[in-house]
Amino acid sequence: MTIEAIVARWGVAAVFAGAMLEGETAVIAGGLIAHQGYVAWPFALAAAALGSFLADQFFFAAGRRYRDRPLVQRWTQKRAFAKALQLLERYPTGFIFAFRFLYGFRTVSPIAIGTSQVPLATFLPINAVAAIVWAALFTALGYWFGEAVTEAAGRLRPSRHTLLMGIAVLSSGFAIFQFVRWWRGR
Template sequence: MAAGRRNLNFHALLLRYGLVALFLGAGFEGETVVVGGGLLAHRGVFSLPGAMAASSAGSFVADQLFFAAGRYCRDRRWVTRQRERPAFSRVLRMLERYPVAFIFAFRFIYGIRTISPVAIGTSQVRGSVFLAVNVVAAIVWGVVFTAIGYAFGHEVERVLHRLLPSPTTVVVVGAFVVVSLIAVHLVRRRLAARNDVDRRPEQGA
């Protein structure tokens, strides 16, 4: 009885705050959250168009904020730390060679999604250009990764339905998404730290 009540409470939280969490997670964590949003949309926690819209909007808003940080807060500690990372100079080199294409594509490239709009903000790229390309790229990114999660949801549902009754399935999918996000976040932090350490001796050589 208590377990059933906890399941219903968790489901109610997903229904009430799921799109808000997806909006925030899409902006600050990335495609793992968006794929998870597609899974939950497939389970009916929220609509597929709603998940796509929240993911696209979260990505757009976050990247505009990161761009603004690079443009207007260059001397702040967080921005200067980003500028010291080896990835920052790599982003600027790619931006110089393919300005519009890179602005569109950076969110699809692993390891530079957050640092790229900051670096672009410190460049000579006009704010209006970044805004226009960012709108289109965020919509494409949000739709594509949400659709991937939604399509993958067919396979997840098939497996879970063999093991669990329907109400519990929703909770398990939600828990799966949360655990996956934590794991991916920890792995990304470790890989980013390792890449920075590995590249510093090369710069000093």
């Protein structure tokens, strides 16, 4: 089952879970499905922002609470973890805002920030604003891409099933591309 099919079936709950677990692909799919009328775009945006925010708060809290435990200690051995701490020291506010937009830093950064001396009172509001901006950007991309697909499909006159299959193929290709980039970065 594709991400788009899951989002179409489960609506904002799928966008919420996808933003927590997967990231951009699920949120873009939420925008595409919003364009198709399965969910309202503001609800897709809110679900994506809330899912992203809560996941990052969870990882921050895990880094803060379990910084001396073996699981978090394994994360500290990763090259991305050291780079995240280095960027955090140089640009604390900017890095907290931008890490979700930086490929390879999405999961490790809130853990790294949690192990640092950054107080929760600093992380929480910056994380909230960044989650809203991130969700707005990626759901809008999906929505606008849906407009382009609909316009192109209008010229071709395919059925709704064909249109959803095309969206699924494009999104799957994007997901595979992201996985290959991630795999090579390891």
